[in-house]
Amino acid sequence: MGMNKVNLDLSSKKTIVIVEDNDLLSKVLEYRMEKDGFQVEVFNNGEEAIEFLSSNSFDLLITDLYMPFMNGSELIKYVRDNISATVPIMAISSTHEEDVIGNIFNIGANDFIVKPFRAGELSVRIKRLIG
Template structure:
């Protein structure tokens, strides 16, 4: 079976490394982007099985990433968004744009794995 590809858009390098380690340990192939612009480039070239994005990022936000994937690319690739506490409005907007799941930061990598597996297996 082909390895499932996940794109992670997260500007916090520590969290990014932690998630990369965890997802690769589970057998996924992870491509990291440090901002939304980079994420969009990766999404267009790599056609991932899942996208995980932070809402708040430099240049292009997670909301713009969702919007681009759903409207411009007309793709139903599952998207998990995460965000720091107290951004309920952003979360509601993310869902209205087409996000599939949400996690508040800080979150448990184990919980993320359950959500990832549920969306792409």
């Protein structure tokens, strides 16, 4: 088990890491979260995100499941095994397959949201996870 990288500094803004290859979706999420007072880091795929996650603290990871180079499931597994066992992770995907969704929770995701979703709903879920 690796070092716990959860941000414990209460005076600073909470950091949310978004890993999403769809530029529109990541921008829309980034806009809202910045408006809600979070610090947001956006990456296009798991490989890029790991570099940041390994060396920085963060409070929430939001990841898409299907991405190039390293998909969301692999990223969640890597984070749980090597970076943090407790930091909240939310997965986003358009899949309705029960096996896939079940597997996401098994490997350590705390929440799952199916596309398409209400933009406002995500804010509510984020606040529930790290509010």
